[in-house]
Amino acid sequence: QVQPVESGGGLVQAGGSLRLSCSASGRSFSSYAMGWFRQPPGKEREFVAAVAGMNWPGNSTYYQDSLRGRFAISRDNAKNTVFLQMSSLKPEDTAVYYCAADLGLRALRPPYEYRYWGQGTQVTVSS
Secondary structure (H helix, E strand, O other), rough: OOOEEEEOOOOEOOOOOOOEEEEEEOOOOOHHEEEEEEEEEOOOOEEEEEEEOOOOOOOOEEEEEHEOOEEEEEEHHHOOOEEEEEEOOHHHHOOEEEEEOOOOOHHOOOOOOEEEEEEOOEEEEOO
């Protein structure tokens, strides 16, 4: 079992960058797929990106198509942390960003199901 905890949210101007971090306590962090989701105001939560666990088959990173190229997910297993680097931010990127963890391949394909969730961190992009 892991418990994700997000950090790094805040207020940023359009065009700027921000890096979110997610620290996950618990054993075997490297075995978990880690994902980022976001929920804009008044909208449903949506998938942002995911990174596979160590030694998982197939591709290692996955993105919402519309965010590929602006957002980058990475992980540091030695520090039990996953990152989301966001660049060229737009006001429509404003949302609560959530980190999640799961051991199953379901985490890497739609509808991207995760068992363990963080509390979220607010990202606000001003125009």
